[in-house]
Amino acid sequence: MSTKKIRSRHGLRAGLLAVALPLVTPGCDAAVDVTLNVDPSAGPGACGDGHIGPGEQCDDGPANGPGQVCRTNCRFNVCGDAEVGPGEQCDDGPGNDDDAACTPECQHNVCGDGFVGPGEGCDDGNAVDADDCSNTCVAPDCGDGVVQPAEACDDGNTDDTDACTSACTPAACGDGFVQAGEACDDGPGNSDAGDCTLACALATCGDGLVHDQGSGTEACDLGAGNGPGHVCLAGCTLNVCGDGDVGPGEACDDGNGDDGDGCSPVCVLEECGNAIVDPGEPCDDGMDGDPDDDCTDACNVPICGDGFVQPSLGEECDLGAGNADSGACTLACQNAACGDNLVWQGVEQCDNGEYNGPAQPCKADCTGAECGDGVVQPGEACDDANTSNLDACTNACKASTCGDGFVQPGEQCDLGGGNDNKGACTLACLLPVCGDGFRQAGEQCDDGNGVNTDICPSTCQFAVCNDGFVWAGHEQCDDGNNVSGDGCNAECTKPKRVFVTSISYNGNLGGVTGAAAKCQTRANAAGLGGTWDAWIATAASTPLTRFTQSTTGYARIDGPLIANTWADLLDGTLAAPIRLTELGTLPAVPYVWTGTNTNGTASSATCTNWTSSNAGIVGDQGLSTAVNLTWADYPGVGCSTTARLYCFEQ
Known part of the structure; x- marks a missing residue:
């Protein structure tokens, strides 16, 4: 608090004190202590004499003046008097106001004081930058780089092709700006029927959207379903009769409106049975149901193999493509029969025509000669009409022999193709034994000579000292033991x-x-x-x-x-x-x-x-x-x- 003492060197009548005191504080924005020295004995004087006279609020004598507590007119210096007094930053008199440079409290209007002063767009009296008024007293604005509550984004630029538009909204298809990943963007003008689709893609044939607005001329568009034979062709035009493409519901489409060329002007086949010989038809009797006349119901001249039986042509049968010399109906359209020199598969075993008969490879009933029937047919060495493999003729009609797989008299074994001189049965159909000249498992040697004085004695083990056999040229003796003193030394030398x-x-x-x-x-x-x-x-x-x-x-x-x-x-x-x-x-x-x-x-x-x-x-x-x-x-x-x-x- 600023305290000012007002001293009067002149007397002040007591009656004036009550008048002076109320004049001290009105209009001030701070309390001022005023001390009045009243000399009741003083008489009346002039303003500036240092004595508060009638009509004066104060009088500091020579101290009266601008910027002082007591002005030159002996009135108190108060806020609003257009004179900057003690404790005041400014005083524009009647111009003081909340939105003026000088506030009603005679203080400078500054950002943050809660008053919107000159040059301020706002003033909310706080330092929060993200509310409705920034801490520089500027009202929030899209493009200032600060995301305000009403903004989805704010990148501080006016580029509408990046992720944040100049309207502080996220980039999106339909905002009218072509951003990354978009081929076009007509904003509200986007349309799946227009030049720019709702997906911001340029309309093209095959995208599944019918482009018939703007520059579009498509009649249809089924996307991947476009193409030949479909409702919509590859050029996004409708498949219609006469366009040369057989579309749904069309039996044919030859691209013209001519009759008699196999496809009618309404894309219907000109078929056999219309009693008209159309191009490609040898005949057409209206499909009268008689396959044995001059024209079959398939509009063909009768022929063996056409699937129709024509007795007039000597046909007994006709299965069409099913005709076969190995089947029930031959290629000559005759019923298969034993003796026709054709083997009917699944029914006949053979058929040699006139050569069928007894003692022939093919019997009269078209069954083949068999091993075991007692008749030696071509390819058989014998046929004894039995199944015994132990006699002179095996059940395969072959003369018994070593290697045929059957053990006959004189043979010890016979494994057929399994016979092996090093196996369980030799090629001579004898069981393997030491001395047979073939080295089998367990034998070190087998020279088949029965001599015990060579390198391979009758044991089929290589000659060694003490095996009991004197190996000529190598041993002087061999008594079968390794004991010396018995006439033969342990090392097979003879003393x-x-x-x-x-x-x-x-x-x-x-x-x-x-x-x-x-x-x-x-x-x-x-x-x-x-x-x-x-x-x-x-x-x-x-x-x-x-x-x-x-x-x-x-x-x-x-x-x-x-x-x-x-x-x-x-x-x-x-x-x-x-x-x-x-x-x-x-x-x-x-x-x-x-x-x-x-x-x-x-x-x-x-x-x-x-x-x-x-x-x-x-x-x-x-x-x-x-x-x-x-x-x-x-x-x-x-x-x-x-x-x-x-x-x-x-």
């Missing part, structure tokens, strides 16, 4: 045999040669076979130089090995004593002439190279029962003594 002679001799053995001959004689006598030599030595001949040194060992004639190799024989020990004779017996006396050391070299006592039986001459011996070095090197005796010989197979 050299050794025995002690069953006969004793004095020291005159006839030399080395005579001793060897004695061993050979004993072996032959025992049926041992082979070549034999005696284990004796002289200074000129020893086992080391004469013997074939075995790599497969040495064994007694009953099997046990006495040494695995030649070296093993000479090492001073034996695996078993040699003690058995060529006959497999034990000699009563174990002494044997040797004349050798254990290593096979000659000793010094050899009965004069085994030519002396003198008791005074000595020959070294061995013990046939020994397994140590004495088997060959035992103290000698006089050459008149008898002893045996060791015989080694060579």
